[in-house]
Amino acid sequence: MSRSLNKGPYVDENLLKKIAGKKPGSLPTIKTWARRSQISPEMVGFTFGVHNGKIHIDVFVTEDMVGHRLGEFSSSRKFTRHGGKMQKEIEMKAKEAEMTAAKSAKEAATTVAAKK
Numbered sequence: 001m002s003r004s005l006n007k008g009p010y011v012d013e014n015l016l017k018k019i020a021g022k023k024p025g026s027l028p029t030i031k032t033w034a035r036r037s038q039i040s041p042e043m044v045g046f047t048f049g050v051h052n053g054k055i056h057i058d059v060f061v062t063e064d065m066v067g068h069r070l071g072e073f074s075s076s077r078k079f080t081r082h083g084g085k086m087q088k089e090i091e092m093k094a095k096e097a098e099m100t101a102a103k104s105a106k107e108a109a110t111t112v113a114a115k116k
Contacts, residue, residue, distance in 0.1 A: 009038040009067075019046055031056050035071030050074035 012034035019030070024045020031049040044063055049056030050070045057074040065073070081087060 009040065010036060011040050012037040015048075016040075016042070019043060022046075029056070029058055032070065035069065035074065037070050039065045039068055039070060041066055052076045 012032070015030070015032055015034060015037055019027070019042060027046065029047045029049040031051070033051045035050060039061055041063075043061045044066065045061065047058055047060045048070060050059050050073065051057075052074045053076045059070065059073045
């Protein structure tokens with residue numbers, strides 16, 4: 001653990017002020033940049049917009065999240081894809097399946113139009 005147990009959990013004071021005296025679900029998304037703040041039991045039921053460096057990602061806090069950090073639920077890294085020969089084959093198969101589905105939908109639409 002990076003924080004000593006006698007210090008207690010770190011929760012940003014501004015977050016506590018925003019939810020103080022409010023009922024869960026009554027507020028819209030609460031935007032925050034405090035990714036290092038731990039989730040306390042008072043935060044359960046609220047939706048936080050946690051900044052990932054580019055946008056705010058909505059995080060609905062549940063009881064299972066208590067003790068974790070807000071930043072754990074808003075990834076700051078974007079996974080694009082793995083490369084290689086196998087990935088290209090998978091993408092080609094998916095593209096072919098999409099093309100056949102589009103053709104069959106188009107044919108079905110033309111047959112329905114022709115019957116009318």
